[in-house]
Amino acid sequence: MDPKQPDQTSPSSSSPPPAQGKTRPSRRHFLRNASLAGLTAGATTLVGRETVGEPVGAEPTTKQTVVADDSRASHGGAPIADTHGPLEPVLPPIKERVLALKQLLIEKNLIDEKTIQGFVDYYEQFVGPHLGAAVVAHAWLNPDWQAELLAPPEERPFQAAQLIRDFLFNTVNPASGKPYLVPQLTFGLTIGPEGEFIRVVANGQQTQDGSTLFVHNLVTCTVCSCYPQALLGTQPMWYKSQQYRARSVADPFGILLEFAEDAHQGKADRRAQFQAYADKIDELRVWDSNSEVRFFVIPEMPKPWAGLSENELRQRITRNAMLGAEILYV
Amino acid sequence: MEGPHNLMGWAGYGKIPHKDQPEGQAWLEGWEGELGAIFALMSTRFGRGIAPDQPVPFWGLDAARWGRERMNPRDYMNSSYDGLWVETLCSLIAMYGDRLGISLKDLEDRQITTAAAQQRADAIRKIAFTQPVPGCGRPDREGRYQSTQYDPAVVGSIDKIGANPKFKIGDQVRSINQLAAGHSREYPYFRDKVGTVVAYYGLAEEKRDDQGQIEFQGVYYAPYPEIASRGLQRFYTPVYSVRFQGQDLWGEDFADPRSVVYADIYEPHLKLADG
Numbered sequence: 001m002d003p004k005q006p007d008q009t010s011p012s013s014s015s016p017p018p019a020q021g022k023t024r025p026s027r028r029h030f031l032r033n034a035s036l037a038g039l040t041a042g043a044t045t046l047v048g049r050e051t052v053g054e055p056v057g058a059e060p061t062t063k064q065t066v067v068a069d070d071s072r073a074s075h076g077g078a079p080i081a082d083t084h085g086p087l088e089p090v091l092p093p094i095k096e097r098v099l100a101l102k103q104l105l106i107e108k109n110l111i112d113e114k115t116i117q118g119f120v121d122y123y124e125q126f127v128g129p130h131l132g133a134a135v136v137a138h139a140w141l142n143p144d145w146q147a148e149l150l151a152p153p154e155e156r157p158f159q160a161a162q163l164i165r166d167f168l169f170n171t172v173n174p175a176s177g178k179p180y181l182v183p184q185l186t187f188g189l190t191i192g193p194e195g196e197f198i199r200v201v202a203n204g205q206q207t208q209d210g211s212t213l214f215v216h217n218l219v220t221c222t223v224c225s226c227y228p229q230a231l232l233g234t235q236p237m238w239y240k241s242q243q244y245r246a247r248s249v250a251d252p253f254g255i256l257l258e259f260a261e262d263a264h265q266g267k268a269d270r271r272a273q274f275q276a277y278a279d280k281i282d283e284l285r286v287w288d289s290n291s292e293v294r295f296f297v298i299p300e301m302p303k304p305w306a307g308l309s310e311n312e313l314r315q316r317i318t319r320n321a322m323l324g325a326e327i328l329y330v
Numbered sequence: 331m332e333g334p335h336n337l338m339g340w341a342g343y344g345k346i347p348h349k350d351q352p353e354g355q356a357w358l359e360g361w362e363g364e365l366g367a368i369f370a371l372m373s374t375r376f377g378r379g380i381a382p383d384q385p386v387p388f389w390g391l392d393a394a395r396w397g398r399e400r401m402n403p404r405d406y407m408n409s410s411y412d413g414l415w416v417e418t419l420c421s422l423i424a425m426y427g428d429r430l431g432i433s434l435k436d437l438e439d440r441q442i443t444t445a446a447a448q449q450r451a452d453a454i455r456k457i458a459f460t461q462p463v464p465g466c467g468r469p470d471r472e473g474r475y476q477s478t479q480y481d482p483a484v485v486g487s488i489d490k491i492g493a494n495p496k497f498k499i500g501d502q503v504r505s506i507n508q509l510a511a512g513h514s515r516e517y518p519y520f521r522d523k524v525g526t527v528v529a530y531y532g533l534a535e536e537k538r539d540d541q542g543q544i545e546f547q548g549v550y551y552a553p554y555p556e557i558a559s560r561g562l563q564r565f566y567t568p569v570y571s572v573r574f575q576g577q578d579l580w581g582e583d584f585a586d587p588r589s590v591v592y593a594d595i596y597e598p599h600l601k602l603a604d605g
Contacts, residue, residue: 088446094413098365100440101419108431111371119367123356156548157531188538190546197531197550199571223335223517224395225411234356234366237348240411242337244346249519250339250580252589255346262349284589286576290515291569291594292391292552293531319353 126185127192128233129319132296134171134180135164135231136322137313139202140301149200149298158293160198161190164231174311186230194294195230201287202298203324213282218255218324219295220248226289228296232319239323252284259326270329273302277327297324304330331454331511334406335399338519339580362412369394369419376426389422392559396513397421400451417443421451425561458512463556465598466565473562480554480565480598488566492533492549495568495597501527502603503572505595513559516599520591523578524603528592529571554596568597 091097105111139146145163152159168181168191186192201217221227225240238244248255260274277300287295299321305313320326337343348358357363376389397418398406406414420443424434437443459473466475475481482488497503507522508514532549539545553564576589 088444089441091444092441094410094416095359095361097416097442098361098368098412101416101437101442102364102368104432104436104440104442105368105372110375110430111368115371116364116367119370120360120363123363123366128356129353152548154530155532157529158546158550159548161546162548183543186543188542189544196544196546197552222337222519224391224398234363236351236355237358237411238346238351241343241347243343246337246340246343247346249591250576250585251341253586258346259349281588284586286589286591288517288591288593290517291531291596292550293569293571293594320349 122185123229123234127230129231129317129322130173130175130314131168131180131233132228132231132319132322133314133317134173135167135296136298136317137310138167138171139200139298140313141310146202146298150202158197158199160200160296161196164195164198165191189230192230194226194228194292197291197293198228198231198296199287199293200296200298201285202300204300214280215283215285216256216281216324217285217287217295217297218248218252219287219289219297220245221289222246222249223290226292226294228294231296232322236319238325249286249288252286253278255325256284256327259320263326263329273329274327297322299324299328302328302330331396331399331458331513332509332518333399334403335395336518338517365412365415365419369415372419372422389426389561390558392513392553392555393422393561394418395555396559397451399513400454402447402450405447417447421448424448425452425455454511458510458560461510461512463510463512463598464506464508464514464516465554465567466557473560475557475563475565477565480557480567481563482566488533488535488551491566492568495530495570497527497530497568497570497597497600497602499527499529503527503570503595503600504603505572506599506601508599510556513555514599515555515594515596517593519579520572520574520593520595523574525572525574525578525593527570528573531569531571531594533566533568554598556596556598570595570597570600572600 092100102111102116106113135149139149145167148163149160165181165186169179169183171180172178173180181191186195190196191198203216205212205214207213219227220239222245225235225245227235227239229235244255256274256278260271260278263274264270289295299317301313305316308316316328318326318328321328351358373390373394394415395418398414400421401409401414401417405417409417420437423430423432424437424443427433427436434443434445434448437448438445459469462468463475465480466477469475476484478484480491482491485491502524503526504524505516505521508516532547534547534549534551536551537545537547550569551566554567557563557565572593572595574591574593576585576591577587579585579591
């Protein structure tokens with residue numbers, strides 16, 4: 001936010017309430033405005049039953065009435081409401097609430113603009129799927145290293161974080177001419193936020209109890225949005241969505257298909273590539289990130305990419321593939 | 331606790347939105363990053379203790395998860411992802427406001443949250459503090475739990491807890507049933523189900539050098555969320571990776587026989603299947 005415009009973040013009695021969109025002559029809208037006006041003026045009593053419960057043109061009555069709180073409902077009522085006390089006011093849009101909260105915490109000297117900006121810069125400019133892609137390309141070309149990532153010794157189940165740290169610290173990113181990772185950007189952690197307890201899994205043929213299976217892995221977090229941020233940056237909105245969180249555990253094949261259909265965009269050969277891949281799957285493993293462990297997928301390398309350099313491979317690996325939601329298309 | 335946050339397979343939400351979000355785009359809108367920063371900075375502040383003689387209460391991701399679960403289900407369902415974080419932050423600030431110099435009225439006056447929302451969250455919190463936590467019994471009057479197995483002060487150290495896992499790889503385990511107002515990582519969809527232990531994550535105290543750099547041991551070190559989410563104590567339990575067949579979770583006729591789900595389960599949530 002531009003610090004020169006603090007008035008936008010700090011609703012006060014001298015500034016008007018936030019814009020409420022188009023005017024609709026409904027009771028819901030009246031409630032909303034009454035609430036905001038009441039709060040803005042510091043007169044919360046305006047939001048009482050007496051004020052809003054009076055139907056226009058009704059017979060005068062002395063009887064006390066109970067009013068349904070449909071202030072947030074769009075389907076004719078909100079039965080799951082807090083029915084005690086005055087009706088709950090409707091708050092401004094979420095962005096305004098966030099900026100107001102930030103302003104309050106800054107005023108109380110609990111946070112500061114510079115550190116906030118440092119956090120934002122880390123996620124916008126430094127960390128991102130390019131780090132995970134570097135790991136995947138390196139693993140593809142170094143099977144021994146990949147095996148160490150995939151099958152850690154029992155006494156060090158999360159040794160992958162240390163292996164990845166060594167790799168990222170000692171490998172120059174061709175795009176920047178600097179190492180992928182430097183100590184100042186780990187925040188005192190091994191590779192960065194949510195990067196300690198990394199469990200690496202791979203898509204493709206693998207042997208299990210003597211039989212060979214084609215395994216595909218899908219990463220999710222059904223209750224929140226846990227994510228290997230140190231390798232992939234911030235979660236994309238689809239990963240955080242209730243839609244994905246709900247369906248990923250129960251209908252993983254449906255998820256793959258939905259991503260594939262969106263990725264086709266009229267490219268018929270992509271449809272064929274996906275179908276060929278999906279037909280191979282013997283086992284689809286969904287990883288629900290319900291502890292502090294974070295899962296990271298090494299996708300299957302498309303056959304036509306054999307012979308490409310590590311740097312060429314790196315540029316072809318997508319974020320969605322490192323979560324298992326999508327396959328890599330040639 | 332139960333609520334709409336346990337999305338667990340529900341249909342009816344429709345197609346997944348924003349699948350085309352570009353790789354280089356960290357957030358849909360810039361202020362989302364600021365919201366993340368606010369949570370991270372406030373967590374750090376609490377993690378260090380608000381004052382030198384006040385190492386607790388603290389908050390962390392566990393408390394943050396419980397914070398959103400205590401929202402009115404109606405509001406949870408109507409919230410954007412960021413809306414969940416704002417309510418969580420408000421509940422934590424309101425709860426510890428006396429130590430931060432912020433009152434609920436400050437939050438109300440600036441239209442950041444409502445008194446009703448916070449009173450509701452607080453009421454659920456009070457109920458939770460009358461209830462047992464698996465492996466830790468019931469709380470005392472101060473809301474503190476006891477455990478001879480998972481309290482490092484009683485056992486001797488976090489490492490000692492980690493050295494004695496009850497289960498081994500290959501064990502068939504059944505998850506317990508529960509119905510709690512507190513936060514639990516044992517989600518309803520895998521309660522009272524039989525699965526196989528496929529990994530033990532180890533457990534050791536987090537070590538840092540004098541520069542504050544972590545000296546990672548390659549094993550797990552996060553606390554037991556059920557207790558940590560309450561902000562008063564940190565207990566530690568062994569955590570296992572448990573494999574479930576999709577059909578055991580969702581029904582033979584409904585799950586693809588090729589689907590399996592791996593969940594990380596805390597030791598107090600498990601029993602041997604034939605035990």
